[in-house]
Amino acid sequence: MTRSELAAIRDDVVVCRRCPRLVAWRERVAREKAPRFADQTYWGRPVPGFGDPAARVLVLGLAPAAHGGNRTGRIFTGDRSGDFLFASLHRTGFASRPTSVSVDDGLELEAMYVAAVNRCAPPGNRPTPTERDHCLPFLERELAALDGLRVVVPLGSFAWDGAIRAIVALGHEVRRPKPRFGHGAEATVGPYRFVGSYHPSQQNTFTGTLTTDMLDAVFDRARELAA
Numbered sequence: 001m002t003r004s005e006l007a008a009i010r011d012d013v014v015v016c017r018r019c020p021r022l023v024a025w026r027e028r029v030a031r032e033k034a035p036r037f038a039d040q041t042y043w044g045r046p047v048p049g050f051g052d053p054a055a056r057v058l059v060l061g062l063a064p065a066a067h068g069g070n071r072t073g074r075i076f077t078g079d080r081s082g083d084f085l086f087a088s089l090h091r092t093g094f095a096s097r098p099t100s101v102s103v104d105d106g107l108e109l110e111a112m113y114v115a116a117v118n119r120c121a122p123p124g125n126r127p128t129p130t131e132r133d134h135c136l137p138f139l140e141r142e143l144a145a146l147d148g149l150r151v152v153v154p155l156g157s158f159a160w161d162g163a164i165r166a167i168v169a170l171g172h173e174v175r176r177p178k179p180r181f182g183h184g185a186e187a188t189v190g191p192y193r194f195v196g197s198y199h200p201s202q203q204n205t206f207t208g209t210l211t212t213d214m215l216d217a218v219f220d221r222a223r224e225l226a227a
Helices: 002-013 020-032 080-091 129-145 157-169 212-226
Strands: 057-061 112-116 151-154 186-189 192-195
Touching: 002 129, 057 080, 057 129, 057 157, 057 212, 080 212, 112 129, 129 157, 151 157, 151 212, 157 186, 157 192, 192 212
Parallel strands: 057 112, 057 151, 151 192
Antiparallel strands: 186 192
16 A cells, blocks of 8 residues: 555646646746756756655755756755665665666665655755645655655754654644754654754765764664664
């Protein structure tokens, strides 16, 4: 049943047009393209989550990259953040290969599902609170469908907060004060255990704010908690 529920969510995600600003931006990027991808056809639509229907760990990003997921149609696929992320998932045993360049590249995830709080690429990587709230029901549905899920790894404070909001919307209680994001921070939120990580953006990876060892340690810990 989980597989069919996730397929239904995907079908609803890819046709969503609730946020006019995001629709306009994602479609503009898909028309104008980056010069290095000028010969490619961009996806230019909302990007669904993907992964193992029996996932015990959810990795949650902010939103698709304009020339990454918005181009390829798969979250974290075809951008530098994804290069850093999937290499770590491969080293820690969650991904079948260390790179992700297209939806048909053979990548498979084991015991893991990857999604984002917002499903459309936002200008400046900054969704508004209203745009976030329009998208959260998709995450709520994914959480409900992934009945084996035990651990959530939010990549950055936006994803941490979005995950908490979705879990509260499902009727679960969150202790007060609300758990605060930090790299390696752990918290129990409803029925899930959170392990926070800095987002694998170039801003963090090029400056050494997030290293390969730091990210690997987060996913090793997530596997331990999910066991």
